[in-house]
Amino acid sequence: MSERFAHLNKLRNTSLSRGNKAERTDEKTDARSKTRRRRKPEAAQNEILDAAEAFLREHPFREMTVEDVMSRTGLSRPSFYEYFRDRHHLVIKLVERFGSSTYALAEQWLSGQGDPLNDLQEGAERLVAMYAEQGYLLRALADAASHDGEVEQAYRATINRLIEAAAARIRAGIEKGMVKNIDPSEVAAALVLMNERYLMERLWNQPKADPRAVADTIVAVWRRVLYAA
Structure with a gap:
């Protein structure tokens, strides 16, 4: 018992x-x-974007999956689809965020409120620092753009926004007699596209160039094209 x-x-x-x-x-x-x-919602979306950036710091875009991204967040996997259609849509949002950051770095010169040469120097140094620090992300975005039409379109839109803003700044400088009489749109396109390629080549590939020298070179070219007598 x-x-x-x-x-x-x-x-x-x-x-x-x-x-x-x-x-x-x-x-x-x-x-x-x-x-x-x-x-x-905004905080959750940013958490997912931050997780994607962290993944791309260590792996190429082609290896990224939804599971990889969400495992780095405190969110459930289904939460991903509340904010993004798929991983390509996620990358488009990363492109847009990168574009906003890039524009913000150059905004002081683009606004035309301060001394143009000082603003140009400061903007170039900030831009170079970002490319040097986030080269992994930019390389991933470029890789994604080469395989996805929507991503490429978003990336082009980011570049075109910078070109249009630079053209407006050049046009205003011409009207004030501070910039040489040149074609604002074509010169802006040439300078911005040159910057994009130059920064990729000099800061992503080995051996990497000295960021300070890269910034000084960009400023020298822009000054010679826009402001030299």
Whole structure:
């Protein structure tokens, strides 16, 4: 009889233990769910974008999967599709974010509010620093653009935005007599596209050039084209 009671107590304790574990698991699940519900959409989207950037720092774009990205976040895999159609759409958003960052770095010169030569120097140094630091991301974006029409279109749109802004700045400089009488649109296109290629070649490939020398070279070319007598 005592053995039977001991056996029943053991079963009861095992059941209680499992119940407690289940409750703790449910509590953890509820806590994670509450955390996810509290996260704002913009914050969740940025978390996914940051995770994608982190992955691309270590791996090429062709190896990236949704699982790889979401495993680096505190979000569930299905959450990915609340913000992105697929990994190509994710890369398009990365391109747009990169474009906004690039524009912000050059905005001081583009706005025409300060001294043009000083603003040009500061803008070039910031741009070079970003290319040197985020070369892994830019290489991944270029790789994705070569395989996906939508990504390429987004990348081209980013470059065209910079060209249009530079053309407007050059045009304003011509009107003020500060810039030589040149074709604003064509000169802006030549300078921006030259910068893009030059930065890729000198800061991504080995041996990498000195960022300071790269920035000074860009400034020298722009000054000679725009401001030299």
